[in-house]
């Protein structure tokens with residue numbers, strides 16, 4: 001038997017980690033456990049409910065030492081989470097769809113008061129008609145609430161993004177709430193391989209900062225949080241908030257790089273897929289990206305120079321990165337899973353991408369696609385068709401001036 | 417230092433001001449007076465959670481604040497939930513050794529009648545039902561004063577407000593006041609009381625008891641509002657006192673489910689005396705006043721039956 005004389009140095013340790021089978025909801029709960037969250041305030045809703053249940057079980061089993069507040073609504077969940085953060089606790093909540101809408105008022109208050117709440121959002125369509133399946137209508141409805149928004153593509157990303165979320169939110173140059181999405185059912189209920197980190201690692205990557213590094217409710221240092229801001233001050237507060245959102249880019253970037261250095265999975269604002277020589281590209285979000293990647297693979301086999309860009313960080317919007325990667329395509333599409341009813345284009349992400357390019361003087365034949373509302377299956381062939389439409393646009397040099405809905409039940413064909 | 421024992425005379429009220437002058441409340445504001453006393457009772461080691469409403473608005477116009485305590489305001493309808501969040505955070509941080517385990521920090525929620533009876537009722541119910549260690553003080557000026565005297569569920573029968581105006585067809589509020597004490601009682605919380613600034617010792621001692629309760633407590637305080645009730649700035653206490661003397665407002669205490677009247681009224685004054693002092697009741701006819709008298713008589717009867725004695729006596733002209 002070999003005798004170990006000294007403790008091995010870090011670089012000598014094996015880097016292979018244990019892999020477990022986990023759903024996105026498991027991954028979210030593990031991240032909460034590993035980040036040693038102090039207060040969890042949750043109200044159940046499909047498909048977020050397993051996150052709440054998992055956390056409750058962990059607390060019941062003594063694996064997580066947190067106060068679980070069984071709030072009577074999501075409005076109260078967000079209120080309690082913000083108040084706990086204001087008291088100096090690491091606080092977490094999770095929701096979906098109608099629950100997020102009920103929180104809406106307090107979403108702005110969380111960010112306006114600069115409270116680093118972290119939330120998991122199992123994305124789901126909005127009523128009416130009531131629908132429990134995946135799309136991004138709920139997430140898109142919070143885009144102006146001054147939350148940092150990170151989309152996950154798979155179960156591993158749910159975990160990794162949440163771990164990073166605590167570090168980003170609590171960073172003194174940021175102090176903004178962060179939401180991490182997981183596609184309802186597609187990720188929240190689907191089992192994949194997950195490589196969780198050790199708790200000590202998580203706490204060294206996203207350490208709890210000393211109390212008092214930011215103003216909190218403390219009898220020894222009384223502060224008034226939640227003041228009345230009249231016209232002589234309100235604007236300054238909001239501008240500071242906008243600047244904090246801009247400043248957060250640096251911290252998000254640093255955090256993603258550092259994560260890669262430590263654990264081998266680096267994260268940026270966007271993930272380009274076959275973009276080096278792409279002639280046509282689609283921009284999309286979340287787990288939908290996997291589907292678009294599959295379409296790209298199929299097209300590449302046929303010799304079509306297709307590419308894809310996944311937006312990981314939706315807020316702050318990665319305009320520079322996106323403009324750079326899209327500079328050389330001949331035509332460009334955006335696949336949205338939400339509708340901005342009556343908008344100039346009806347795809348909310350489409351409008352963001354287009355304005356990103358327009359202010360930089362980049363014009364491309366452009367098509368806004370919407371598909372996959374309320375859990376409607378998007379088939380790879382549908383996405384392939386979108387690329388074909390883009391190839392036509394590239395050839396004619398013309399954009400389609402209105403949004404195209406794909407996968408619709410209609411006698412006139414599935415595109416409206 | 418919190419006042420932890422009941423007081424017998426006004427001289428025992430702590431001199432230290434924690435809700436300080438310079439705020440923007442109207443002259444004669446009953447609620448501001450109550451907060452001044454409340455903060456004297458709870459002292460330094462209390463975190464205040466305030467709902468949107470007059471008291472929040474008058475006390476924190478940036479960059480100034482009237483609060484010497486740590487103070488949090490999130491929104492109108494969520495004082496109960498926000499207070500729950502603060503309390504849970506304190507518990508977790510104390511357990512984990514971030515905060516001193518042996519130091520007692522009280523969470524005090526303050527909300528108006530609108531923020532409590534109406535829009536904040538669900539959040540309050542959740543807080544009470546979950547058993548958070550929060551002292552909840554509702555200052556009841558019987559309308560949404562901050563937005564311009566609109567009626568609330570706490571507006572009494574007959575009162576004029578800007579949304580129960582006096583016209584040819586309708587003349588003021590036509591529904592009785594909601595029973596918030598009954599609602600709190602249904603939650604089986606350890607301590608509930610009603611209070612009134614015209615009886616400062618009784619009020620302060622109720623704050624002391626609520627402070628010393630471990631678990632949820634609720635103190636419902638009547639706070640006359642000079643513009644909303646259409647009363648002169650000098651009459652706040654007089655009107656508040658008449659509310660008790662007429663039986664419109666009974667000073668109650670419910671400790672661990674046992675009700676008690678803390679200020680007994682042997683001989684009641686007719687409600688007319690209370691109503692006549694206030695512009696919001698100016699339009700009432702003799703018939704209306706008679707109806708209100710009957711309502712109060714019935715209420716007094718109910719209370720006496722509940723506490724098991726004639727704590728509030730008959731009307732004597």
Ligand SMILES: Cc1ncc(C[n+]2csc(CCOP(=O)(O)OP(=O)(O)O)c2C)c(N)n1
Pocket residue numbers: 468469470471492493527528529530531532557559560561562563568
């Ligand atoms: C969700 C929401 N609805 C309405 C308002 C507007 N509002 C602010 S204060 C207030 C009335 C407050 O009434 P009350 O709780 O009785 O307190 P008071 O102003 O009488 O002290 C209203 C309606 C608000 N701030 N938020």
Ligand code: SF4
Pocket residue numbers: 440441442443444445446447448470471474557561562640641642643644
């Ligand atoms: S309106 Fe009434 S409650 Fe509001 S500050 Fe003035 S007196 Fe006080």
Ligand SMILES: [Mg+2]
Pocket residue numbers: 528529530555556557558559560561568
């Ligand atoms: Mg009121």
